[in-house]
Amino acid sequence: MVAVEVGKGQGLSISRLLKSRGEIWAGPGLLLLATFFVWPLLRTIWVSFHKGSIIKPTREFVGINNYTDLLTNDPSFLKTELPPWSALFNSGLWVVFFTVGVIGVGLLVAVLGDDVKYEKALKAAVFLPIVISFTAASVVFRLVFAADSRIGSVNALWTTFGFDSVAWLGQAGTANTTLIVAGIWVWTSLSMTLLSSAYRSVPTELRDAARVDGATAAQTFWRVSFPVMRPTVVVVAVTMIINALKAVDLVLVMTEGGPSASSRIVGFTVFWEIFNNNRAGYGSSAAVLLLILVLPLMWYQMRNAGLDGETS
Amino acid sequence: MTTGTNQTPLPVIERLIRVTRKGPVHVLLGLVGLLWLLPSIGLLVTSFRTRSASSQSGWWTAAWEGGWTLDNYDTILSSSGEGLPPPGFAKALWNTVIITVPSTILPVIVASLAAYGLVWMNFRFRNTIYLGIVAMLVIPLQVTWVPVLKLFNTLDLTGSFNGLILAHTAYGLPFAVFLLVRGFSEVPRSLIEAARIDGASHIQTFRKIVLPLAMPVIISLTIFQFVWVWNDLMNALIFVQDVNKFPLTISIRNLLGQYGNEWHLLAAGAFVSMVVPLIVFLSLQRFYVRGLTAGAVKG
Numbered sequence: 001m002v003a004v005e006v007g008k009g010q011g012l013s014i015s016r017l018l019k020s021r022g023e024i025w026a027g028p029g030l031l032l033l034a035t036f037f038v039w040p041l042l043r044t045i046w047v048s049f050h051k052g053s054i055i056k057p058t059r060e061f062v063g064i065n066n067y068t069d070l071l072t073n074d075p076s077f078l079k080t081e082l083p084p085w086s087a088l089f090n091s092g093l094w095v096v097f098f099t100v101g102v103i104g105v106g107l108l109v110a111v112l113g114d115d116v117k118y119e120k121a122l123k124a125a126v127f128l129p130i131v132i133s134f135t136a137a138s139v140v141f142r143l144v145f146a147a148d149s150r151i152g153s154v155n156a157l158w159t160t161f162g163f164d165s166v167a168w169l170g171q172a173g174t175a176n177t178t179l180i181v182a183g184i185w186v187w188t189s190l191s192m193t194l195l196s197s198a199y200r201s202v203p204t205e206l207r208d209a210a211r212v213d214g215a216t217a218a219q220t221f222w223r224v225s226f227p228v229m230r231p232t233v234v235v236v237a238v239t240m241i242i243n244a245l246k247a248v249d250l251v252l253v254m255t256e257g258g259p260s261a262s263s264r265i266v267g268f269t270v271f272w273e274i275f276n277n278n279r280a281g282y283g284s285s286a287a288v289l290l291l292i293l294v295l296p297l298m299w300y301q302m303r304n305a306g307l308d309g310e311t312s
Numbered sequence: 313m314t315t316g317t318n319q320t321p322l323p324v325i326e327r328l329i330r331v332t333r334k335g336p337v338h339v340l341l342g343l344v345g346l347l348w349l350l351p352s353i354g355l356l357v358t359s360f361r362t363r364s365a366s367s368q369s370g371w372w373t374a375a376w377e378g379g380w381t382l383d384n385y386d387t388i389l390s391s392s393g394e395g396l397p398p399p400g401f402a403k404a405l406w407n408t409v410i411i412t413v414p415s416t417i418l419p420v421i422v423a424s425l426a427a428y429g430l431v432w433m434n435f436r437f438r439n440t441i442y443l444g445i446v447a448m449l450v451i452p453l454q455v456t457w458v459p460v461l462k463l464f465n466t467l468d469l470t471g472s473f474n475g476l477i478l479a480h481t482a483y484g485l486p487f488a489v490f491l492l493v494r495g496f497s498e499v500p501r502s503l504i505e506a507a508r509i510d511g512a513s514h515i516q517t518f519r520k521i522v523l524p525l526a527m528p529v530i531i532s533l534t535i536f537q538f539v540w541v542w543n544d545l546m547n548a549l550i551f552v553q554d555v556n557k558f559p560l561t562i563s564i565r566n567l568l569g570q571y572g573n574e575w576h577l578l579a580a581g582a583f584v585s586m587v588v589p590l591i592v593f594l595s596l597q598r599f600y601v602r603g604l605t606a607g608a609v610k611g
Binding site for chain 2: 020021022023024025026028029030032033035036037038039040041043044047054055057105108109112113116118121122125126128129130131132133134135136138139140141142143144146150151152153156185188193197242245246248249252253267270271274275280283284287288290291294297298301302305
């Protein structure tokens with residue numbers, strides 16, 4: 001506390017409280033967070049033990065039945081009629097390939113694209129999708145992967161090589177992968193931006209010194225630049241894994257989880273069961289499983305955050 | 313040969329070797345650039361082609377096949393919205409504006425106050441609360457939808473702009489507070505202490521010192537939140553159950569459902585939705601990138 005308030009204040013007064021307590025400044029925000037995060041989270045866990053609709057989520061208590069149903073009976077969550085394309089399997093593919101793709105291309109552009117003549121144009125091109133909504137991006141990629149080879153550029157190229165045109169989004173074997181490609185296109189913007197600034201933070205003298213000592217470009221990167229960038233790479237990886245697990249927009253607009261539920265992912269299943277199939281309790285149990293999947297990442301983020309210092 | 317003549321050609325050879333060795337790198341980077349740019353260009357070209365041209369030939373043939381027109385934008389933006397999924401694109405564009413402006417301003421204000429309180433004031437459990445906010449950055453919104461919708465139904469907020477604006481304000485807060493706490497912490501402690509000793513109230517310190525110094529971060533947050541809300545589909549789908557209040561994103565999805573292969577209209581519609589964020593991005597790119605690199609990410 002600072003001297004000026006010591007002189008003025010005699011005991012507690014409301015105006016003094018208003019002037020000195022951070023809780024009051026943060027009040028509106030904390031109230032909103034409690035209403036839109038804390039309470040709904042607890043409530044969703046409760047709802048997940050019930051059978052019910054959107055209007056009446058807790059109509060009938062069913063214990064852990066939703067969870068056992070989801071994990072043993074659901075035709076597209078853990079089991080699947082079109083092996084191996086279950087929602088959990090697809091989410092796993094997203095976590096691995098989406099994350100690797102986003103970081104791989106992001107690193108490529110950030111590192112190799114640093115200091116080339118067309119750096120600005122290249123980075124602008126990769127950055128652009130950040131302003132495009134998932135909905136518009138879905139239109140973009142429905143066109144790119146259109147089954148008609150006269151219209152879809154991928155199939156146009158594919159048929160040029162002598163293959164038959166493929167319904168990329170219309171068959172179980174390729175739908176999920178195609179969605180991942182669209183996801184990588186959208187999110188690389190963010191990863192490239194963060195990794196670029198990390199690469200720029202590597203002291204040039206370090207790289208020059210390594211080069212003078214005869215290190216190859218690859219050695220310079222892995223031994224000198226990458227260790228400096230590693231924390232950012234980890235941050236981006238964690239962020240992208242979370243994005244992969246939560247994703248729903250692209251799937252909803254591009255395939256609605258189809259064909260035959262083969263491109264569902266966990267984040268989509270939650271939305272679909274609750275709002276399309278009107279099974280609030282069942283969808284909530286999928287939501288709780290989704291939450292459990294992100295918990296390790298949440299723990300990681302919290303471990304690396306924290307406020308230090310005192311207040312004035 | 314003397315060393316002199318030997319030395320002059322060497323740099324040339326070296327340069328040649330360097331260029332050829334760098335060749336694959338340039339090819340790779342060029343390929344990435346094309347892969348990232350062409351999908352959008354394809355959509356842009358398609359939006360300027362007639363229905364028959366865009367349904368029978370690829371956009372890349374437009375240079376010689378022709379079939380150019382501006383009619384798609386006329387159709388998409390016609391005020392009657394005839395033949396388009398309700399409420400029509402012109403109305404939906406307006407709805408998006410009505411939703412986005414308050415949903416951008418409110419969280420920035422609420423988060424600024426909270427961040428100032430967290431960083432520069434006495435605060436019980438401040439570290440715990442801050443960690444809680446970091447945790448909320450990760451929480452999938454999926455776990456909040458059912459209870460929040462139920463609450464909105466009870467309060468008669470479902471289907472209103474106010475409900476959605478409130479939801480956007482709350483959902484944007486974890487990232488906003490996180491980013492601003494980082495930004496506000498960078499204000500030198502000595503400045504704040506000097507102001508406080510000179511008798512400035514917290515309100516004065518906030519307005520005269522912290523806000524001006526943290527303005528770049530606040531601007532980047534504003535842009536981020538603006539683009540985020542403008543592009544939102546899921547929250548609008550869940551909380552706006554009134555056709556007349558649908559934003560652009562829902563209109564595009566419905567257009568896709570109604571005319572899955574009418575690429576000329578879909579492309580024009582998608583571009584209409586991109587124009588505003590694109591302008592924001594082009595004019596304020598500096599701040600945007602700064603904000604992205606300052607904080608981690610929102611989801």
